[in-house]
Amino acid sequence: MGFIIFLLIIGALIFWAISTYNNLVSFRNRFKNGFAQIDVQLKRRYDLIPNLVEVAKGYMKHERETLEAVIAARNQAVTANAKAAVDPSDAAAVHQLSNAEGALASSLGKLFALSEAYPDLKANENMLQLTEELTSTENKISFARQAYNDSVMQYNTACEQFPGNIFAGMFGFKLAELLQSTEAPEERKAIKVSFN
Numbered sequence: 001m002g003f004i005i006f007l008l009i010i011g012a013l014i015f016w017a018i019s020t021y022n023n024l025v026s027f028r029n030r031f032k033n034g035f036a037q038i039d040v041q042l043k044r045r046y047d048l049i050p051n052l053v054e055v056a057k058g059y060m061k062h063e064r065e066t067l068e069a070v071i072a073a074r075n076q077a078v079t080a081n082a083k084a085a086v087d088p089s090d091a092a093a094v095h096q097l098s099n100a101e102g103a104l105a106s107s108l109g110k111l112f113a114l115s116e117a118y119p120d121l122k123a124n125e126n127m128l129q130l131t132e133e134l135t136s137t138e139n140k141i142s143f144a145r146q147a148y149n150d151s152v153m154q155y156n157t158a159c160e161q162f163p164g165n166i167f168a169g170m171f172g173f174k175l176a177e178l179l180q181s182t183e184a185p186e187e188r189k190a191i192k193v194s195f196n
Helices: 002-059 064-086 091-115 119-123 125-160 164-170
Strands: none
Touching: 002 064, 002 091, 002 119, 002 125, 002 164, 064 091, 091 125, 119 125, 125 164
16 A cells, blocks of 8 residues: 555656646747747848838938948848847847847938938838838737747746756756847837927
8 A cells, every 4th residue: 555655656746747847848839939920020020121221222322321231230130030040048149139139220210210301202102111011010029029028938937936947957948038129228218298
C-alpha cells in the first residue's frame, strides 16, 4: 500500500513537471507568434516607404537630405527587424529593433512635416493613398505590438514565478524583451491645449 502511494506521488510530480515545462513552451510560442504578426506589418510598412519617398521626390526636389534619411532609417529598421525575427527572445535584437523603429518614425515625421509646405504633394492622389495605407499599417502594428507585449508579459511571469523559474533555468528559457513604443519621449507627453 505504501509503495502504491509512493508511485502515485512520483507520477503526480512527473505530471506536474511535464505540465510546467509544456506551459513554458506554450507561452514562448505565443510570444514568438506575436512577434511574427508584428513582422508581417513591419514588412508591409517597409514596402510602402520607398513608394512614399518616390512620390515625394517629384515635389520635394530641395529636400533630398530628408528623403535620404527616411530611406536610411528604413534600411536600418529592415536589418534590425530581420535580426529580431530570427530569435524574438534575443533581448538585444528586440531592443535594437525598438531603437531603429524610433529612428524611422522620427524621420517619417520629418518627411510629413516638410510635406505640409508642398500643397501639390499633399493633394497628390498617390500620396494620399500611401499615407492612408501607412496610417492603417501603423494602427495594425500598434495592435500587434500590444498583443506581443501581452504574450511576453505572460511568458516572463511564468519564467519568473516559482516553480517555473526552476524549469526556465534548467531548460534555458530566457526572459523576452518587451517591444517599446516607437514614439519619442516628448511625443508621449500630454498635449497642452490653450484657447487664449
